[in-house]
Amino acid sequence: MESGPAIFAGTTFALFGAGLLLWTGARVLHREPVALGVRPSVSLISATLSGVVFLALGVWCFGRM
Template sequence: MESGPAIFAGTAFTLFGAGLLVWTAARVRHRAPVAHGVDPTAAAVFATAFGAVLLALGVWCFGRV
C-alpha cells in the first residue's frame, strides 16, 4: 500500500522536471527570456538545474517502489 504515494510523487516530479527542461530548452533555442527581469544566463542555468533535480527526484521515487 505504500507504493501508491511513491508512484504518484514519482510521476509528478518526473513530469514536472521533464516539462521544465523541455520548456527551458525551447525558450533558450528561440532566444526568448526564460524569466522576465532576470539575467538570461542565470535564469536558464537555474531552471535547468531545478528541472534536473526534479527529474532525479522522480527517478528516485520510482526506485523506492
C-alpha cells in the same frame, strides 16, 4: 499499499522536471527570455538545474518502490 504515494510523487516530479527542461530548451532555441527580469545566464542555469533535480527526484521515488 505504500507504493501508491511513491508512484504518484515520482510521476509528478518526473513530469514537472521533464516539462521544465523541455520548456527551457524551447525558450533558449527561440532566443526568448527564460524568466523576465532576471539575467539570461542566471535564469537558464537555475531553470535547468531545477528541472534536473525534479527529474532526479522522480527517478529516486520510482526506485524506492
